[in-house]
Amino acid sequence: MKYSEYSVVVVGSGAAGLYAALKISQQMNLPDGLLIITKSSLGESNSRYAQGGIVGVVHQNTADSVESHVIDTLKAGAGLSDRKTVEYISQASDEVINDLINCGVEFDKNSKGDLNFTLEAAHSVKRILHSGGDATGRGITDALCHAVLSDDTISIAEQSMAVELLVNAENECKGVILYNELTGEHEIVYTSALILATGGCGQLYKFTTNPDGATGDGLALAYNAGAELQDMEFIQFHPTALALSPKNKNRFLISEAVRGEGAKLINHEGTEFMSHYSDKRELAPRDVVTRAIYSEMNKEHSTNVFLNASMISGMKLFERFPTISRKCRENGIDISHTPIPVAPAAHYTMGGIKATVEGCTNIKGLYAIGECSCTGLHGANRLASNSLLECVVCAYELADYLSFANLTIPHKIDESIKNIINIYSSPISEEDYDIESLKQHLKELMWDYAGIVRNEKDLLKAKLEIDRLKSEFMRDKKCLNKDEYEYRNMLTISSLIVECALARKESRGAHCRSDYSATNLNAIHSNIIKYEEKELSYVV
Numbered sequence: 338m339k340y341s342e343y344s345v346v347v348v349g350s351g352a353a354g355l356y357a358a359l360k361i362s363q364q365m366n367l368p369d370g371l372l373i374i375t376k377s378s379l380g381e382s383n384s385r386y387a388q389g390g391i392v393g394v395v396h397q398n399t400a401d402s403v404e405s406h407v408i409d410t411l412k413a414g415a416g417l418s419d420r421k422t423v424e425y426i427s428q429a430s431d432e433v434i435n436d437l438i439n440c441g442v443e444f445d446k447n448s449k450g451d452l453n454f455t456l457e458a459a460h461s462v463k464r465i466l467h468s469g470g471d472a473t474g475r476g477i478t479d480a481l482c483h484a485v486l487s488d489d490t491i492s493i494a495e496q497s498m499a500v501e502l503l504v505n506a507e508n509e510c511k512g513v514i515l516y517n518e519l520t521g522e523h524e525i526v527y528t529s530a531l532i533l534a535t536g537g538c539g540q541l542y543k544f545t546t547n548p549d550g551a552t553g554d555g556l557a558l559a560y561n562a563g564a565e566l567q568d569m570e571f572i573q574f575h576p577t578a579l580a581l582s583p584k585n586k587n588r589f590l591i592s593e594a595v596r597g598e599g600a601k602l603i604n605h606e607g608t609e610f611m612s613h614y615s616d617k618r619e620l621a622p623r624d625v626v627t628r629a630i631y632s633e634m635n636k637e638h639s640t641n642v643f644l645n646a647s648m649i650s651g652m653k654l655f656e657r658f659p660t661i662s663r664k665c666r667e668n669g670i671d672i673s674h675t676p677i678p679v680a681p682a683a684h685y686t687m688g689g690i691k692a693t694v695e696g697c698t699n700i701k702g703l704y705a706i707g708e709c710s711c712t713g714l715h716g717a718n719r720l721a722s723n724s725l726l727e728c729v730v731c732a733y734e735l736a737d738y739l740s741f742a743n744l745t746i747p748h749k750i751d752e753s754i755k756n757i758i759n760i761y762s763s764p765i766s767e768e769d770y771d772i773e774s775l776k777q778h779l780k781e782l783m784w785d786y787a788g789i790v791r792n793e794k795d796l797l798k799a800k801l802e803i804d805r806l807k808s809e810f811m812r813d814k815k816c817l818n819k820d821e822y823e824y825r826n827m828l829t830i831s832s833l834i835v836e837c838a839l840a841r842k843e844s845r846g847a848h849c850r851s852d853y854s855a856t857n858l859n860a861i862h863s864n865i866i867k868y869e870e871k872e873l874s875y876v877v
């Protein structure tokens with residue numbers, strides 16, 4: 338097999354991967370360079386589609402404080418966030434956001450030329466920075482892509498998918514196997530620092546706001562290599578995704594900033610309903626609004642409710658939400674007059690690879706940052722706009738951490754790694770799978786039985802069916818193409834979500850069980866799951 342060597346390898350080119358690559362290259366001497374491996378084109382990621390903004394607890398905003406942001410984040414996390422992590426990330430926000438600005442990210446300003454902070458649900462003050470109105474992700478990724486492309490130390494492998502981590506018997510990561518979609522070949526990349534920035538797994542569900550690539554690859558790779566995963570039961574379902582028809586599965590997000598500006602949710606009779614569910618109404622935390630909509634949809638046997646933004650002036654709507662207004666208009670909806678059909682969709686993976694704020698995992702040389710990691714920031718529910726903040730703060734801290742590490746390329750490869758390489762250099766059966774149908778079936782299963790409201794009976798049904806699907810798909814290692822790899826990874830992560838959801842016998846944050854509807858203060862604190870043990874371990 339073809340092989341190459343790099344001082345550092347970053348897998349993924351969303352906000353976390355791009356910013357980590359840039360900061361590492363700026364801070365370190367990299368004799369063998371840095372490689373970004375990314376599944377499609379550079380910058381194509383969940384990050385690119387982020388709308389509302391990024392939390393900025395910065396000195397420019399005198400109305401805000403770290404303490405206030407910490408309190409809001411802990412409240413949203415429903416008792417499961419790690420206070421130290423929350424404090425750390427909030428404190429680092431000022432330095433990192435200002436560094437992002439220096440790297441070329443342009444946040445929107447007010448008429449006086451000062452940063453423009455807005456409010457989002459469950460934040461107690463205006464602290465959200467945005468770019469291009471409602472195109473914050475594009476603003477951040479475009480600026481970072483530009484900086485990365487101008488950096489000679491950074492090489493880029495596009496249309497390349499990481500498919501297996503090379504971890505030796507001493508639990509050290511020495512590199513990665515990638516599948517090059519353009520040549521159809523597998524290649525080995527050796528490195529002393531392998532950074533997973535592969536994002537979440539929204540594509541495990543029938544309806545999602547996530548683009549096609551969010552299939553949980555990094556989570557599956559890390560799990561199969563012996564990394565600890567934490568809190569996989571916590572999947573955030575965004576309340577308001579554009580629901581044009583039940584057939585439209587990848588759904589465009591209608592940011593909660595629209596509700597922040599005053600838009601109201603109404604049912605098919607035109608009645609506002611949020612006051613029946615929360616005194617915070619439309620600005621209640623995401624999980625509360627999601628379940629309220631789910632309940633209204635069930636009552637009305639409908640596939641959506643509506644978001645009425647007609648009380649906001651048309652001019653303001655277009656200026657503040659140009660992307661949303663345009664997308665709706667393309668679909669025949671003038672949001673200044675017509676209510677927008679909306680329904681919940683899988684949006685964010687709170688759990689992930691257990692990691693410190695510097696990205697360290699339980700495997701030496703393997704780091705995880707951004708949505709694929711679980712640092713303890715989000716707990717049982719993510720506060721809006723905290724995820725982009727986590728991406729950039731952890732990328733920044735990881736660069737700092739690595740600048741003190743001794744990075745030497747591994748020349749000695751042990752038997753365990755040779756065995757992995759053998760598997761990927763040997764032929765496999767050409768058996769034909771209808772992957773598109775298999776993926777759809779799995780996504781429907783997860784939506785119906787491990788979705789917004791769960792119970793033991795449904796979760797067990799899902800478990801049984803996933804086991805059957807696994808036994809029928811004879812590819813647990815090498816596959817024939819990208820789709821097969823994605824399906825392999827989706828099966829792995831689906832079963833972890835179901836296992837963890839079964840183990841958490843309570844309702845908390847985004848995890849809602851109709852058979853255990855109360856929050857149990859004595860419940861397990863964290864579900865930590867690791868491959869070699871093949872069972873969950875609990876931290877109480």
Ligand SMILES: Cc1cc2nc3c(=O)[nH]c(=O)nc-3n(C[C@H](O)[C@H](O)[C@H](O)COP(=O)(O)OP(=O)(O)OC[C@H]3O[C@@H](n4cnc5c(N)ncnc54)[C@H](O)[C@@H]3O)c2cc1C
Nearest residue numbers: 349350351353376382383384389390499536707708722725
């Ligand atoms: C529509 C939408 C709106 C959002 N709005 C906001 C918001 O306003 N504020 C906020 O804070 N958060 C928001 N979020 C969440 C936030 O965007 C994400 O959590 C965050 O961008 C994740 O960044 P990341 O770099 O960790 O992963 P991603 O941005 O998802 O990037 C992952 C990268 O890894 C690559 N990849 C994956 N698997 C492999 C593999 N096997 N091999 C090679 N490459 C791989 C992907 O191609 C991609 O480039 C939103 C999310 C969505 C979907």
